[in-house]
Amino acid sequence: MRLNETELIRRLTCDLPRDSSVLTGPGDDCAVLDWSGSNLLFKTDAIVEGVHFERNTPPEAIGRKALARALSDIAAMAGTPTHALVTLGVHADMQPDLIEAVYQGLRDCALEHRVNIVGGETTTLPQLTLSVSLIGEATNPILRTGSKSGDAIFVSGELGGSLAGHHLDFTPRIKEAHWLANQDKVHAMIDLSDGLATDLRHLLTDQTGAELLTRALPIRRAAKERARDNPSGKTALLAALTDGEDYELLFTVAPNDAVSVLDGWKSVFPETPLHCIGKITDQPGIALRDDKGVKPLTLHGYDHLKQS
């Protein structure tokens, strides 16, 4: 019997003991803890050779990605990352220069985002593995819970085809998330790592669903080119819905706030697309609306445990 990652985590974390210091536990982008009156964010994320990068991926890009993924989770809660620990699992015969280059990519990313790397460890593993633990702070953390029927759904950037390059050079949307938190209009937010069709479900409840406008989905050029070059593979729309590693912000706001959020974003971040891609409904599940009508979406995105 095999389990997917979501089911496994649910079984493992369903009734963990916790005290009143835990404001948000398992199931959001980060844990939120009450620490001396501040909101401490706590997150861990690992990348593994053969799953999240290849043996021939440039080593600096591997290090950068390891930290940037965790930064994206801090961004999803409108937090500010502060301190990181790095666990490096290396082959015993790996060249020290290669390991140092991986670490250099990590350090450069940390410097760029003013994150202190304060320790970690090395261990021996058959596949190069980087696990980053990150803490940060959020004045007003934005959670995955809180969307309401009728909310407009927004997504930053573009979707799909990330493996052509975006997954190695994306920018965690930290400053955009801070701006959103300051607007105080976002009901719920998540960063897209496992694909829109999977991650959007984390913003829904048993009583709510989402209706996406297929023509509104911003599809990355790489996804379109791949679909064109490989007619028997995923369509560009399917790639935008199910490819992982977009590392974009997905959030909802009340319909009355949609225009002001969109206009404000465009004036502050003119280089970063923001699209309204649909709405939260009171019909559970995800539906796609196109010129021909509405149909349910049953496809899911990326599931880590199924990739091996």
Add this chain to the structure above:
Amino acid sequence: MRLNETELIRRLTCDLPRDSSVLTGPGDDCAVLDWSGSNLLFKTDAIVEGVHFERNTPPEAIGRKALARALSDIAAMAGTPTHALVTLGVHADMQPDLIEAVYQGLRDCALEHRVNIVGGETTTLPQLTLSVSLIGEATNPILRTGSKSGDAIFVSGELGGSLAGHHLDFTPRIKEAHWLANQDKVHAMIDLSDGLATDLRHLLTDQTGAELLTRALPIRRAAKERARDNPSGKTALLAALTDGEDYELLFTVAPNDAVSVLDGWKSVFPETPLHCIGKITDQPGIALRDDKGVKPLTLHGYDHLKQS
């Protein structure tokens, strides 16, 4: 070219950028951070199948060990552990019941020490791997630095032969460390994970050394039995000096405080041995004193990267 873990970590972390919030960075048992005026401890530790446990190790014991090792690091700074994240690297074909049993051992240990497990993730790896990130708090953290020439060196518990069982059922010395911190007499402290001969060096500087009394070293029965059963292997003394995974406290106090610390400990923790095993000297390196005189110790303990 191969590096050992200590050299590699030194190269990777030698000039990391950090701001004033980092009170203690890489090189101690935990990082110590100034967080809203409190001392936040931050630590990560991983265990890997085939290195830290075997495929037939009872799963609950694996989970317990993963957390208890990190707790031992928090203890070494006289801290109180509070919140943990758990990264599980599992084989895609592992039975869910086995994974749940591993997690159950972890949960039981967390409950015992009032640690909140607040999240984590699962990923796919060819060897079962558990990486635990832990935060905690310390009113008066005790660092590795601070020992002075003339200090008495103490060790809790017994040393050597841990792989016969101790490494799966040790108790992190949290309450003992709290008691020591309250005495306000300890100059420097570390937990023994890589063997006395290796870890003691972390308490020394370029200007100081240590002289150990071979007859004073508390040797675990398992180490003595193994030496007796395998005359061509390690002597019991060598095992006490170089075996890893003791998870005991090693600390120094001024010579004038040695008797009061020993007497106080024995009255508060009558079940837990405490031994004075030598002194800090102004002769760099570690020396062993026995009936025949003093000789230098050049052996090191366990080095993770050399075990693969």
